[in-house]
Amino acid sequence: xxxxxxSFALKIALNEIQNMCPDIxxxxxxxxxxxxxxxxxxxxENTVIKVLNAFDRMFEKSDTIGDIExxxxxxxxxxxxxxxxxxxxxxxxxSEKTDMNYVNxxxxxxxxxVFKLLEKINPASxxxxxxxxxGPETRPEFQVxxxxxxxxxGKEEHAAEEPRExxxxxxxxxxxxxxxxxxxxxxxxxxxxxxxxxTVRIDKELILQWAEVCEGKKIEEVEIxxxxxxxxxxxxxxxxxxxxxxxxIVQMPEKIQFTLEIKKGELVKLKPVVE
Amino acid sequence: MxxxxxxQEIATVxxxxxxxxxxxxxxxxxxxxxxxxxxxxxxxxxxxxxTAAIDLKDPAKIVDYAILSSSAFDASKELSELFELGNTxxxxxxxxxxxxxSVVIGENEISVFMExxxxxxxxxxxxxxx
Numbered sequence: 001x002x003x004x005x006x007s008f009a010l011k012i013a014l015n016e017i018q019n020m021c022p023d024i025x026x027x028x029x030x031x032x033x034x035x036x037x038x039x040x041x042x043x044x045e046n047t048v049i050k051v052l053n054a055f056d057r058m059f060e061k062s063d064t065i066g067d068i069e070x071x072x073x074x075x076x077x078x079x080x081x082x083x084x085x086x087x088x089x090x091x092x093x094x095s096e097k098t099d100m101n102y103v104n105x106x107x108x109x110x111x112x113x114v115f116k117l118l119e120k121i122n123p124a125s126x127x128x129x130x131x132x133x134x135g136p137e138t139r140p141e142f143q144v145x146x147x148x149x150x151x152x153x154g155k156e157e158h159a160a161e162e163p164r165e166x167x168x169x170x171x172x173x174x175x176x177x178x179x180x181x182x183x184x185x186x187x188x189x190x191x192x193x194x195x196x197x198x199t200v201r202i203d204k205e206l207i208l209q210w211a212e213v214c215e216g217k218k219i220e221e222v223e224i225x226x227x228x229x230x231x232x233x234x235x236x237x238x239x240x241x242x243x244x245x246x247x248x249i250v251q252m253p254e255k256i257q258f259t260l261e262i263k264k265g266e267l268v269k270l271k272p273v274v275e
Numbered sequence: 276m277x278x279x280x281x282x283q284e285i286a287t288v289x290x291x292x293x294x295x296x297x298x299x300x301x302x303x304x305x306x307x308x309x310x311x312x313x314x315x316x317x318x319x320x321x322x323x324x325x326t327a328a329i330d331l332k333d334p335a336k337i338v339d340y341a342i343l344s345s346s347a348f349d350a351s352k353e354l355s356e357l358f359e360l361g362n363t364x365x366x367x368x369x370x371x372x373x374x375x376x377s378v379v380i381g382e383n384e385i386s387v388f389m390e391x392x393x394x395x396x397x398x399x400x401x402x403x404x405x
Contacts, residue, residue, distance in 0.1 A: 025358055047357060054353035057346035058368065064339040065370030073351045076361030080354050093358050
């Protein structure tokens, strides 16, 4: 049984939970290091990434109280619950009317059962980083969307409901990448005294991949395009901080963000400049 | 040797203090002082637009607790915008060793840190009737 099947099994479990509890707005599973394990079919991937970004600093400081076992946010119109099950974090977003006892009963029975079942089928699978179609191996591929599928941020929610395989094909099938394609990235801040203001940082692997597609030409610049239509050209360097690697992130100095009128967490398209 | 109470307080009041608000904040502080005596309560952080008060048993962890508290409030605001969940009422971050209960009361953001087995419902109840 391969990883996609595990991801599929978990996705079905999440969808079933939503079917049983229609008041649930969103469910997904992630690992402590920020890898997305599975999402329900209603939740767009960029939404999950934004949630994980929101949790990022909290998880960084979680050693103050010991590793996080559960988080509950109770707001006026709903609630977000995060619970740790088998070293994975399960998130549910519910409306104010939701019967949380029922939701908890369902999730605390169904998910551990699915996890146990998957562990019995292949004990290594849940511990590995390759459990899902949005796991560490495939998450960088999230960047390489087909332009027609996700040409605008607003269309992403619909795209999330479509099978994800087509979005992953470009990296597995080089024939689909005849020339460097524009890729989508989540903007992350980069700071420090010695940070050049004209340089962004992206995954080293992607730079190499672009170079390969361009028959070994060194890629030194990229064109950044926002969904608002603003563009700029700047230098690229590989990401230094391993926690941002393989997550579809572009680290961008504030000056460039200001020029493009964007901020941390927003999506941009990057295209290598071949000269 | 008796140790001094570890209270760090920063106050930058630029406008005249309104008596009503001051009274409300004072009563909140009284409640927090009472809560601090509850079993397992480690301390609290109280913040609003003009003041911040931190009272924790372990001063070495003040910064860590303060960052955890502010990041919880920030996360709550981001989640609220993302899923249209409305205003933050309270949040509970449970760790393996301790937990943090954060509550918004008016303009005040309060985080109470306590041991894992402490009764956070009792704390919440006391805060909500302040």
